[in-house]
Amino acid sequence: MRRAQAREARETQTPRDATDAALLAAVAQGDLGPLGVLFDRHHEHVRQFLLRAAPNDADVDDLVQETFLTAARAAASFDGRETARPFLIGVAVQLLRRRRRAFARLRALIESFGSAPAPPPATPEDEASLAEDEARIRSAIARLGDERRLVLVMVEWNGMSGVEVARLLGTPVGTVWRRLHEARAELRRALERGAR
Template sequence: MGRAQAREALSAREQTDAALFEAIARGDLGPLGVLFDRHHEHVRQFLLRAAPNEADVDDLVQETFLTAARAAASYDGRETARPFLVGVAVQLLRRRRRTFARLKGLLESFGRTPTPPLSTPEDEASLAEDEARLRSAIARLADERRLVLVMVEWNGMSGVEVARVLGTPVGTVWRRLHEARAEVRRALERGAR
């Protein structure tokens, strides 16, 4: 890599996400790599929790960034692109849902989150049962509630960001989140009896 290319790469890494999207909208795809480096892990973690099939996650991550590059001109100028990129991933998931079977394996990845070893086999069995009940309770949620729950609880998005991504009023997001939490809590309480 020549000095000019190295300076250009360093310059791109120092730019805000908004500036990178402006460059992409002008036809320069170099900044897409910088955006990918900054945000691919957040998008991947969201998709691990929300995608119906873990095997598709890496393809969906790639597709998210390629789609975002094509939509660069519509980027809203926020300093961080994370909510925009998660929104693109949500739209891709919705498209897949219409094309493929319902999301029956949505929560397969929840059990794959690394956990520290427990002290006894009984503790491990109890934790596995709790995780299975939680996955089952979340899997029974309506799609709208499940997406909101995953976006807020596991992806750390604010209600306003989720509302923008889903194109719904903030009040609707909070209602769906409240209903999802209550429904999961009831299901877990029924299972504990």
């Protein structure tokens, strides 16, 4: 009877409409129930980030799970902002870095690209041209250095600010903007060479 009452009390304290800060505060206190709500809210954003930033999409689902488990252990360090998405993406970035250092497996390939599907091509020629363009973009991004690629994906496809990226990567904001500028310029040059 007491267990059922305790579970019911936790459920009423962490409803699905609770803020991310309240959910992470409950997780930091040892209640893992709210972690499911956070997962439901943010797992697809984390997954999309990892699809763009990770070299092997076979590892992405494992990394998503690991991100939330690691975030549960680090919940006490959450700064209380409105959304936990930057915090979770930061955890994912750290896991990617750790994996790269530990296993030396971060290769220059992004398996999935783009956040919105392109409109269907009007003709087979358009379809072939679109596939070639996407392959050139994937290839150009894959040739970027790890740090430039991470910054590019975090800013361009995850809509994070330079300040958020700098905080998550532990680098100065100026370094983030320099890497982003260099990544964009390198990408533009690669695409121009491919168009000739």
